[in-house]
Amino acid sequence: MARVSQEHLDARRRQILDGAARCFARNGFHATSMQDVLAEVGLSAGAVYRYFRGKDELIAAIATEAFAGIRSAFEEASRATPPPTPDVLLGAVLRLFLEERIEGADRQAFARLIIQVWTETLRDEELAKTLAEGYHGMRVAWAELVTAYRESGILRADVPADHVARTLIAVAQGFIAQQALFGDVAVDILEDGLRGLMSMSVDPV
Template structure:
C-alpha cells in the first residue's frame, strides 16, 4: 500500500479545520454538530476522526491557530527598521488575520468566530489556557515594539511599555468585536482613528 505523504495529511487537516471554522462561524459552537462538519468538508467520520477526536478538539485547534497567526503576523510586520507606526502595523495584521484565514469566508465571518472563541474560554479551561498563552505572547511582542519606538524617538517613555502594549491589543480586540457585531468596518477606519489620536501630542506641541 502506498504511503500517504505528509503534504496530503497536512492538506486534509487544513480542509477539516477550514470547514469546521465556516460551520462554527455560521451557527456557533453549540449549534454545530460533528455531522454538520462532516457534511461541510465532504468527508467520512473516519477520515475526520483520524485528525480530531471531536468538536472540542477542533475548537481548540482553531483557537490556537488564530492566536499563532496573529502573533506571527505581528512578528513579521514588525521586522522593518524602524518598525511601522501602530496604525500601519495594526492595519496590516488585521487585514492578514481577518481576510486570509478561512478561504471563501469574509472578514465578518472570521471576526464572529474569534468572538465565539473568546466567549467559549469562559467555560472551557483548555481554551482559556490557549487564550492566556496567546495574549501573553502578544503582550511580549508589543512591549518589545514599544521599546523600539522609544529608542527611535517615536514614542515618549513616560508610560510603562506593558500598559501601551495592552492598550494596543485592546484596540485590535475592539475592532474585531465591531466587525463581528456590525460588519462592513474597513480596517482603514481603525487606522484613520489611530492616526488622529496619535496626532494629538504633535498638535498641542505646536
C-alpha cells in the first residue's frame, strides 16, 4: 500500500476546514450538519472523521487556526523597523480574514460565524478554553508590538502595554460585530477612522 505523504494529509485537512467554514458561514453553526460538511468537501464520512470527530472539533480547529494566523501577523510586525502602525496592521489582518478569503456577499456571513464562535463558548468549555488561550496570545503579541512602537519613538510610554493591546483587540472585535450585524463595512473605513484618531494631538496644559 502506498504511503500517504504529510503534504497530502495537510492538504486534506485544509480542504475539510475550508469546506466546513464555508458551510458554517453560509448556514450557521447549529443549522449545519456533518452531512452538509461532507457534501461541501466531497469526501466520505470516514475520510472526514479521520481528522475531526464532529462539528465541535471543526469549529475549535477553525478558531485555533485563526488565532494562530493573527498572532503570527502581529509577531512578524513587531520585528519590522519601524513596525506598521495600528491602522495599517489591523487593516491588513482584517482584510486577510474578511476579504481575501471570503467573496463579497459571504463576508457578512463569515463575520456572523465569528460571532457564533464567541457565543458557543458560553456552552462549550473546551471552545471557551481555546478562545481564552487565543485571546491571551493576541494580548501578548500586541503588547510586544506596543514595546516596538515605544522603542521606535512613535508611542508614549505612560500607558500600560496590555491596556493598549486590549483596546486594539476591542477595535477589531467591534469591527467584526459591525460587519456581522450590518454588512458592507469596508476595511478601508476602519483604516481611515484609526488614522484620523491617531492624528489627534492634545497640547499640554
